[in-house]
Amino acid sequence: MDDLRQTIRDYVIKEYVEEGDETEIELQTPLISGGIVDSFSMVSLKRFLEKKYDIQIPDDEATPEAFDNV
Incomplete structure (x- = not known):
């Protein structure tokens, strides 16, 4: 696992x-x-990843399908 x-x-x-x-x-x-x-947790996960890795995840890519598994 990376x-x-x-x-x-x-x-x-x-x-x-x-x-x-x-x-x-x-x-x-x-x-x-x-x-x-x-869905609220997904937003928290998105923000966590953006902060930790200093990246931006576009809202249109932060879909339930994209976040459904690790």
Whole structure:
């Protein structure tokens, strides 16, 4: 797993998986359609990535489909 994907996985686990929950987050785990991340959480994840990597993710590319897995 590359650093970016590991960072996303770690962030999702820290922010959205409740302690004691045994949900496994893998590369193809459906984050949005699986109910782990909702639309508000997706915006938070987008902002986290933009800040951490000093990048801009255009709003038209920040779709539920684009954020549905690591």
